[in-house]
Amino acid sequence: MADSTETPVLDLLVNMTSDSLDASSLDPQTLMLVRVAALAAVDAPTISYLLNFGAAAEVDVDAEQVRGVLAGIAPIVGTPRVASAMGKIAEALGVAIEVAERDMQSAN
Numbered sequence: 001m002a003d004s005t006e007t008p009v010l011d012l013l014v015n016m017t018s019d020s021l022d023a024s025s026l027d028p029q030t031l032m033l034v035r036v037a038a039l040a041a042v043d044a045p046t047i048s049y050l051l052n053f054g055a056a057a058e059v060d061v062d063a064e065q066v067r068g069v070l071a072g073i074a075p076i077v078g079t080p081r082v083a084s085a086m087g088k089i090a091e092a093l094g095v096a097i098e099v100a101e102r103d104m105q106s107a108n
Contacts, residue, residue, distance in 0.1 A: 021055075028059035032055060032061045033056075036061075037072075039085065040077055041077045044088070053092060066089070070086065
């Protein structure tokens with residue numbers, strides 16, 4: 001039986017992301033940009049963007065690259081999916097900022 005943790009599903013998702021980075025022949029930045037494209041294509045929920053942007057930040061993916069991906073896939077996935085992705089990305093960034101602010105307050 002696997003070790004029990006307080007966040008088994010989150011731990012699984014983090015491990016899957018790490019394993020994906022290890023198994024892919026793409027460089028880490030390209031892989032994370034492909035993942036952003038896939039998230040938009042499947043109309044993923046906000047939490048998926050939040051989880052993946054943590055990994056993307058670790059490999060120095062920036063906002064301009066994400067905008068470029070969304071512009072590049074727009075003709076394929078359509079305006080509604082790209083608009084939905086933009087809204088969910090904004091929500092995810094808002095959540096990340098809130099969490100960071102709470103962490104800073106609790107540290108003081």
